[in-house]
Amino acid sequence: MEQTASINKVEFSEGAMAEIRRYLSHYPADRQKSAILPILHIAQAEFGGWVSPEVMDKVAEILNIQPIEVYEVATFYTMFNLKPVGKHVLEVCRTGPCMLRGSDQLIEHLENRLGCKVGETSADGNFTLKTVECLASCGTGPMLQVREQFYENLDPASADQLLEDLKALTVRKPWEENY
Amino acid sequence: MGRKLLTEHINVEGIHTFDVYRKHGGYASVEKALKTMTPEEVVEEVKASGLRGRGGAGFPTGMKWSFLAKPEGKPRYLVCNADESEPGTFKDRYLMEKLPHLLIEGMITSSFALGARTSYIYIRGELLYVLRILEKAIAEAYANGFLGENILGSGYSLDLHVHPGGGAYICGEETALLESLEGKRGNPRNKPPFPAVWGLYGCPTVVNNVESIATVPWIVNNTAAEYAKIGVGRSAGTKLISAGGNINKPGVYEIELGVTVDEFIYSDEYCGGIWKGRDMKAVIAGGSSVPILPKDLILKTAADEDRLMTYESLSDGGFATGTMLGSGGFFVLDDHACIVRHTWTLARFYHHESCGQCSPCREGTGWMEKVLHRIEHGHGHMHDIDLLVSVAKQIEGNTICPLGDAAAWPVSAAVLHFRDEFEWHVKYPQEATAPGAVFRKEASVLA
Numbered sequence: 001m002e003q004t005a006s007i008n009k010v011e012f013s014e015g016a017m018a019e020i021r022r023y024l025s026h027y028p029a030d031r032q033k034s035a036i037l038p039i040l041h042i043a044q045a046e047f048g049g050w051v052s053p054e055v056m057d058k059v060a061e062i063l064n065i066q067p068i069e070v071y072e073v074a075t076f077y078t079m080f081n082l083k084p085v086g087k088h089v090l091e092v093c094r095t096g097p098c099m100l101r102g103s104d105q106l107i108e109h110l111e112n113r114l115g116c117k118v119g120e121t122s123a124d125g126n127f128t129l130k131t132v133e134c135l136a137s138c139g140t141g142p143m144l145q146v147r148e149q150f151y152e153n154l155d156p157a158s159a160d161q162l163l164e165d166l167k168a169l170t171v172r173k174p175w176e177e178n179y
Numbered sequence: 180m181g182r183k184l185l186t187e188h189i190n191v192e193g194i195h196t197f198d199v200y201r202k203h204g205g206y207a208s209v210e211k212a213l214k215t216m217t218p219e220e221v222v223e224e225v226k227a228s229g230l231r232g233r234g235g236a237g238f239p240t241g242m243k244w245s246f247l248a249k250p251e252g253k254p255r256y257l258v259c260n261a262d263e264s265e266p267g268t269f270k271d272r273y274l275m276e277k278l279p280h281l282l283i284e285g286m287i288t289s290s291f292a293l294g295a296r297t298s299y300i301y302i303r304g305e306l307l308y309v310l311r312i313l314e315k316a317i318a319e320a321y322a323n324g325f326l327g328e329n330i331l332g333s334g335y336s337l338d339l340h341v342h343p344g345g346g347a348y349i350c351g352e353e354t355a356l357l358e359s360l361e362g363k364r365g366n367p368r369n370k371p372p373f374p375a376v377w378g379l380y381g382c383p384t385v386v387n388n389v390e391s392i393a394t395v396p397w398i399v400n401n402t403a404a405e406y407a408k409i410g411v412g413r414s415a416g417t418k419l420i421s422a423g424g425n426i427n428k429p430g431v432y433e434i435e436l437g438v439t440v441d442e443f444i445y446s447d448e449y450c451g452g453i454w455k456g457r458d459m460k461a462v463i464a465g466g467s468s469v470p471i472l473p474k475d476l477i478l479k480t481a482a483d484e485d486r487l488m489t490y491e492s493l494s495d496g497g498f499a500t501g502t503m504l505g506s507g508g509f510f511v512l513d514d515h516a517c518i519v520r521h522t523w524t525l526a527r528f529y530h531h532e533s534c535g536q537c538s539p540c541r542e543g544t545g546w547m548e549k550v551l552h553r554i555e556h557g558h559g560h561m562h563d564i565d566l567l568v569s570v571a572k573q574i575e576g577n578t579i580c581p582l583g584d585a586a587a588w589p590v591s592a593a594v595l596h597f598r599d600e601f602e603w604h605v606k607y608p609q610e611a612t613a614p615g616a617v618f619r620k621e622a623s624v625l626a
Contacts, residue, residue: 026338031361033361034342034362038342041343063362076365076534079345080346095266096463096528097267133527134265136272138269139422139429140429147307148307148311
């Protein structure tokens with residue numbers, strides 16, 4: 001009963017449900033589990049940038065599979081945040097090619113600027129700082145990603161400007177107008 | 180200037196839209212194939228062209244297609260591998276972002292050849308903005324009768340969908356990709372059976388790289404014979420090379436296979452030389468997993484000839500003196516770059532991306548990262564260097580998929596060619612770990 005109650009707390013908006021239904025139509029009727037990754041992306045955008053156990057239970061309910069099947073997928077793929085994050089998640093690439101062009105210095109600069117370490121959220125709740133492995137932007141490093149946007153060829157000055165721009169930005173969802 | 184088969188129109192204003200793409204000859208291969216050719220003829224054409232898979236392995240594409248199990252009442256699938264995640268490689272992202280319709284055209288023509296009625300583009304999750312570009316282009320293709328029921332009145336129907344991954348390098352391995360597409364963790368499958376027999380949903384499936392599929396329209400339009408004339412020997416055609424690292428002009432370049440490595444690095448047409456007026460120390464020629472080569476060996480083959488940008492020339496001489504064309508992820512390290520730090524970042528990458536299924540890879544990648552971390556941070560011992568080689572050897576060849584090899588090669592090759600730098604880090608930890616430390620190969624330090 002308790003589990004049912006918590007599932008009931010999670011409801012996708014109509015826009016998100018339309019996206020989910022669109023993805024479900026891409027796979028054979030008996031293979032709907034294929035939509036798990038697209039739905040987790042939608043869930044993360046819908047519910048503040050992370051997927052809680054309750055959200056994953058809801059995804060399982062939509063797909064008519066066991067919750068554990070969603071947990072094991074969500075924990076395998078690095079894009080899904082399993083705990084609350086700030087308004088913007090800064091994902092800085094730190095792999096070889098970006099390192100050669102200064103990603104170490106960029107990460108250090110952001111840590112100082114935000115007053116938090118990699119993996120943490122700034123005190124004002126605006127930014128969570130993460131490092132990621134190779135974002136296919138090796139010719140334009142150092143770089144970072146915020147949601148679906150790449151910011152490339154960064155230096156301390158442009159990174160500072162980016163933080164200011166992001167603070168003022170209203171976060172919209174992909175299925176909303178003016179996204 | 181070399182010939183551009185894929186990127187000729189890449190800078191045309193609006194080329195990402197259906198109308199502009201069509202005006203520049205887009206979708207001609209779909210018309211030609213569906214109206215004048217049989218699926219078998221398209222397969223034969225691709226086979227005869229000599230096109231080799233552009234994802235990294237270089238396996239002949241037409242031959243891969245011909246392995247597809249004969250129809251037995253099961254659906255057949257074409258899945259495009261757009262999970263580009265190899266450090267150093269960013270060509271597919273560029274191609275899809277700029278020329279989405281080229282990939283879609285290739286998907287339609289290739290799906291027709293393979294008898295697929297539903298096809299998927301599996302794109303890495305981090306590239307959701309590219310996914311939106313592709314989805315928009317796919318909607319245009321449907322609206323103009325190039326996708327959906329009875330395409331161009333030919334009787335052939337095809338549905339094409341884009342599927343996002345969730346951030347796992349391993350899903351670029353074709354069987355892990357299929358597991359992921361089925362909604363599971365991306366653990367590679369044992370092979371055989373190969374995807375051609377047991378692929379997506381247990382059905383015959385071909386998995387091809389973005390660039391391979393995007394090349395099919397040119398081959399169908401211009402014939403295999405014309406394609407085979409470009410390039411050198413078994414390295415036919417052109418190749419997209421993503422150039423990065425310490426060079427003046429990073430970017431994606433389409434080269435005719437056979438350009439010399441020297442010309443590629445130093446000419447203004449391509450990389451424009453080493454940045455900041457420095458000298459080159461080493462090159463990783465085909466994505467992070469291929470062996471690193473020092474300057475002299477990347478420019479010359481074992482037989483002291485100019486090394487060419489071809490599958491054969493780059494691998495000439497075996498592991499000690501050769502490398503691989505791989506995915507075309509070409510990155511250059513200048514003489515200030517620290518090989519130990521660089522190797523550590525790659526080991527960290529492979530440890531992070533190991534799916535954990537095979538013990539040698541799961542444990543070995545972590546072990547290598549740990550040892551490299553302590554050498555890089557000034558706590559290494561001389562025997563750590565041989566330990567690295569030993570661990571790499573125990574991973575190599577002992578895993579279900581090639582990620583183990585991919586993790587082991589960069590470490591083995593770095594120690595083989597730059598052992599003196601590892602020794603320097605162990606002998607002089609304070610110099611190596613000082614802020615802003617730069618490795619310079621000075622005899623007095625190494626003595």
